[in-house]
Amino acid sequence: MGAALPLGDPAPADGALPEDIRIDGEADFGAYLHVPFCRVRCGYCDFNTYTATELRGARQDQYADEVLREIDLAVNVLGARGALRPASTVFFGGGTPTLLPAGDLARMLHGVREAFGLADGAEITVEANPDTVTDAVVSRLAEAGVNRMSIGMQSSVPHVLRSLDRTHTPENVARAVEAGRAHGLDVSVDLIYGAPGEGLADWRASLETAIALEPEHISAYALIIEEGTKLHRQISRGEVPAPDDDLQADMYELADAALAGAGYDWYEVSNWSKGTEHRSRHNLAYWRNQDWWGFGPGAHSHVAGLRWWNAKHPAAYAQRLAAGESPAVGTERPDAEARLLEAVLLESRIRDGLDLSKLPADARQAVAGLIADDLVEPSAAIRGRLVLTLRGRLLADAVVRALTA
Incomplete structure (x- = not known):
């Protein structure tokens, strides 16, 4: 269910921004929409996600309407400061955004478009679990304006997928990539290296499989053991080995060489793309500390040096919005x-x-x-x-x- 929220000052109930912050109305602005639902919890994951048994009254079928309420709040807050701007990027992250009906994602995107407008050439990304991607889903997303899909591949090796508690098959990854390509989307695949029992040959096989799919973008992240996760408990009990730093370094070097050889350029430590036009502009906005509003439970926002974060649990998030209050629970100004x-x-x-x-x-x-x-x-x-x-x-x-x- 994710790491604890940071400490900070209490956020105002109406979500208003401090009068003394200076907002650049010409600066790029992004929208992040968090979808906190998953069918199962992967053993390594500490993101703010919830399976059906953990929702405590929160309902997936009402979630799009709750996010739309927060979008209305954002319009009021930013509009009061004359700081409404078209969104340069929109990113649906999770969790598993594609666990929701594609029509719900389309409604949320429509809400962003109506509230802020979309900049010319806006990048609109949906993260996807391969098990939830069908041609019909991608068709509906593309129709709504989505132009980029990030697919959680992680590995092409069955025993590595099992060690990470991933339920999809490599075949589903290929089908998801094909569906994205068929509907004109830029496709990214995400990989993880250093899983328990994964050797250099396994990692090479995953890289070769990912490259053969010819996505426009590939991310490769070293497995990090987060406290409180199932995998952390397994390592603490000696049931599985901890990641080997030297092996992960070898895996990174292998990835960089293989991806460079296939025409991918690194543009961030864990990210490679085929040309600058296929870089993740939304993630670059984070690394460059630009402005964004994060919608959804536990989502973080940043505007003009001010940071704030929402209530973590979907039920608490929904209750605050239903009461006409901001879902933000903490704020800080570094x-x-x-x-x-x-x-x-x-x-x-x-x-x-x-x-x-x-x-x-x-x-x-x-x-x-x-x-x-x-x-x-x-x-x-x-x-x-x-x-x-x-x-x-x-x-x-x-x-x-x-x-x-």
């Missing part, structure tokens, strides 16, 4: 030191790099040592950008520590 740390953490991960002028003088002096250690590209540093080398991507945490010590 200070200059926290904003710098965040910029280093996020912007150093992307191919475009971190603007070195954002760093204080002592941190800029550390860059020479990072170049000497082959962690940072020297030519980019000369141009005033900090861009990680392959070795630097493997040791990104060490780079952040050096710049923020």
